[in-house]
Amino acid sequence: MQPSDFVQFDSDQARLGQLLFFDPILSGNRNIACATCHHPEHGSGDGLSLGIGEGGTGLGPDRLPGEGDTRIIKRIPRNAPALWNLGARDVDVMFHDGRVSVSDIYDNGFDTPAQEWLPEGLNSILAVQALFPMTSQFEMAGNPKENQVAGAAHDRIDAVWPILAKRVRVIPEYAEMFEAAFDDVNDPLDITITHVANALAAFEGTEFQSYDSPFDAYLAGDPAALDNTQQAGMALFYGKANCSACHSGPLLTDQDFHALMLPHFGPGKTRQWDPIVRDVGRMGASDRLEDAYRFRTPSLRNIALTAPYGHNGAYATLEGIVRHHLDARAGFEAWRADMVQLPDVPWLASGDMLPMQDLRERARLASQLDLPSQDLSDPEIAQIVAFLNALTGTKSVMGRLGRPDAVPSGLEVP
CATH class of the missing domain: 1.10.760.10 (Cytochrome c-like domain)
Structure with missing residues (x-):
């Protein structure tokens, strides 16, 4: 493999995606981030057979299921997939069951659980994939009646994404970064979930590139x-x-x-x-x-x-x-x-x-x-x-941007 085998993402969007990837702002109860279950310290996974999602505390194999009214009520049903090389141009299917794939079935380029309600303008299958953990009750959304996001998820899947986009765009630091990174964003109101997903894809697609293993040498x-x-x-x-x-x-x-x-x-x-x-x-x-x-x-x-x-x-x-x-x-x-x-x-x-x-x-x-x-x-x-x-990368497994010390929301970085 070589750099030309990967989608070429914008570096400013990748830096923005880094912050969003580690920011719990994208979860219903603001208590879990993408990085919680896909952490660089755990090979872009969580080290668990079945993860502990929304409601849990801690990280990796030491993650706990919470307590009291906010404790988890279900384990995540499948193992957290690794993120290595998902930005490769040849990748055309995502998730263990392939429920996100490149397809013209809905005239939007992808076959997904959102069907015809998938937002327009997503720049890759990696950006498409990034949308769905946000809608999952046990992964990031939370339980019904706990928050607006979880309630929306039980209405229609695409009702979740405008809520999360608004959460992001009202944070001045994020708004400034989106305006700088995207040509079609001239005002915070222009920021949509498509921009959020494309930024996440830019980070994941560059951060987790790995093709420098002993096997490659x-x-x-x-x-x-x-x-x-x-x-x-x-x-x-x-x-x-x-x-x-x-x-x-x-x-x-x-x-x-x-x-x-x-x-x-x-x-x-x-x-x-x-x-x-x-x-x-x-x-x-x-x-x-x-x-x-x-x-x-x-x-x-x-x-x-x-x-x-x-x-x-x-x-x-x-x-x-x-x-x-x-x-x-x-x-x-x-x-x-x-x-x-x-x-x-x-x-x-x-x-x-x-x-x-x-x-x-x-x-x-x-x-x-x-x-x-x-x-x-x-x-x-x-x-x-x-x-x-021997298929383990060398320098590449250290990442490129890494874990930020803080995120614009002020929430705890996993």
Whole structure:
């Protein structure tokens, strides 16, 4: 990969997006920012299998579920996706279930939960993606009756965004920065959620670019960039183990959807009117039965920094998820609750593992599997893990703008 593989974002917009990314002003109760669940210190994730969203306190694996009337009432149903290289021009699908994708279905360039109500002028799929956590009750919006944003989210999805845009534009420092960064903003009243999303995309798309790993150096002609174990792992990855069948190309993902038979736990991402707790993956967005239990292939760049692994963080280690890929049925049967990274939430604990006790749902989940079994020895598995570690960037993982000391709203920076 190289700079030309990425959307070229404006640097002034990126600096503005940096502040917005770390500013809780975009959440309903002004208590959680984008960075809370996608923090540079945690590989652009949160280090949790299932995150603690609105109502929680703290950061990363030490985040707590809150207390009293404002405590969380549900875990985030899926693992927080890493943000590495999402500004690449080839990226055309977002979220574990692909519910945001490049498409002409609504004549606005994208297929999203907002359908025809998606705001105009969004400069990339990364900007489109940035809009939706703001509308999610358990991620950023908050619970009904707690704030105006949460109330609007239960009316119609696009009712949320004007409220948040107004919050931003009435802050003088933000207004001045928007006027300086966007040619079509001459007055604070010109600032819309499109400008907010485009600024967030500019930050994320530049801050989390990473293509300077030992693997990249090896491909560029430095044979010493990978040691013998990593080179053996690379040979297995592209050969006998056939990992590259799905993890292909510069981003190491086919951006397609596959059923991995990962164990299900937590609240699940249920569809409307779904009578049981489950997560049917891509089918939840497409409504096609053939998409049941299939999830988007993640990029493997910086994968060693982004544990836990799987759409729900079912495995806390790289070795664990690699072994599952090699024999998913055995992994499914042998999986234990202590393999995940879940903060203790006493009032939710009794339901955390209930889905795995539903025999019919287990059978349905186990009926979909796209991974052929592979017979690899323990040393070969160790070689693959070593190669995956060689996909970690060097200077790039330190970011470019980093974490600001303060944000214009005056709220606490995560």
